Amino acid sequence: MKSKGYAVLEASKPLVPFVFERRELRPGDVALSVSYAGICHSDIHQAREEWGPALFPMVPGHEIAGVVTAVGSNVTKFKVGDKIGVGVFVDSCRECSSCKAGLEQYCLQGMTGTYNNYERDGKTLAQGGYADSFVVDENFAVSIPDNLDMAGVAPLLCAGITLYSPLKNWKAGPGKKVGIIGLGGLGHMGLKFSAALGAHTTVFSHSPNKEQDAKSMGANEFVVTKDPKELSKLAKDFDLILNTVSADMDLTPYLQLLKLDGTLVLIGLPINPYKINTPVLLAQRRSISGSMIGGIAETQEMLNFCGEHKIVSEVEIVNPDYINQAYERTISSDVKYRFVIDAKKFN
Missing domain, CATH: 3.40.50.720 (NAD(P)-binding Rossmann-like Domain)
Structure with missing residues (x-):
């Protein structure tokens, strides 16, 4: 599946427009059109290799809110048109004590990060949410309550x-x-x-x-x-x-x-x-x-809580061509309180 987004091609370089291939839909996968992608400070750390060696080209983004456009043959959790979110990880071993307890973020074999990581096959480079589309296993996506603003929801998936x-x-x-x-x-x-x-x-x-x-x-x-x-x-x-x-x-x-x-x-x-x-x-x-993020079940619980209490993040929406400036402003704490990219503008 062809996807249009922004990527860092090598450490500490500016993000640039980037066209790449996502995996084709597997039986348990859902495809989504990304509506909004949050900018997390950890995106900046990884794009600049401040946390150690990184994998390039890198499409950052692990605060993803979008709408389902297609579902695999075995999918039961979502249907086309559903509002869903994807956070910091997109897979885990699913067998260890942490995973079985719903604490996939503490997977004993290591969670699969949404980007700057290889998928479980050890070969496919995972690319993040600064893009117009995304593909994810249904077990690693969550439902977004209808009463919440999608732009304000995106940072909930990490922050x-x-x-x-x-x-x-x-x-x-x-x-x-x-x-x-x-x-x-x-x-x-x-x-x-x-x-x-x-x-x-x-x-x-x-x-x-x-x-x-x-x-x-x-x-x-x-x-x-x-x-x-x-x-x-x-x-x-x-x-x-x-x-x-x-x-x-x-x-x-x-x-x-x-x-x-x-x-x-x-x-x-x-x-x-x-x-x-x-x-x-x-x-x-x-x-x-x-404490580090949360598991899938707890993330869904959080979103339901947000729906009940009408809680979203305070955001400033930016276009893709403003990402590099948004990075600099994030570093200098010049944002109230999170930048969110309008992913519809990637097309």
Whole structure:
């Protein structure tokens, strides 16, 4: 199947128009016309080989929202015309304990990334969603509620589930105090979900000008992190803190905010390892953990939750020829809050 999109032909080069072949429909596959594709910061890291050697040519994109155009002979989950989404991975071994538990993102043999990865045959280069069409196994796609804006849905397939999963795992809800470090593409989704789940939610940000946005999205409190005194006032106050920031930072001031048995969950991925203040961990039996996206079933649960609560990402829609500028603006945090590509313009 011929597909038109944008690709990086070699590391750190600008994205350019690119025509390529997707696999022909298998019995269990669905084909979709891509409506919108989100720009994730991880797209930039991989296109520039900041996370290690990458595979080129690379069509990035793992926040894909579209409409089914064809189904394979064995497909039962979707029909032509359905609105569906595809996220960070498109296959897994399906046999290990993680996969059987619905945690395909933690597949013991390794999940198959939507791009910058080979398919399970070890030969076919997977290409992502910056394109007009996509083909995926029905088991790795999810239904999009009809009442949600498709452009705002696209980032939910990565940014959304990345925050929803830890909030659910650590049981955020009424009676719990949750902190969100950073109010960017990830953080604003964490705020929306935490508030909708009923938790008392505090946003920690170095940008005072984001307070109004935070309050409008459901924050109960907004703390400017440039002032250490403001942080110290909240010592031993939080059940759960989610760190969405990928920059190098000192975790100690935030660990001190956790109450007995509180947990700091790392979501942003810094280039350098964190230094951990062990005495602060021991003092209140605090924990540091990590979380990575979510499984297919949980992603569907998240989208259903979004449909019920009318939650979508805050986005700026751009045309394909603006992708390179959008990358630079993403790096400089000049976006409210995610860029989404109008994939209909790839034709």
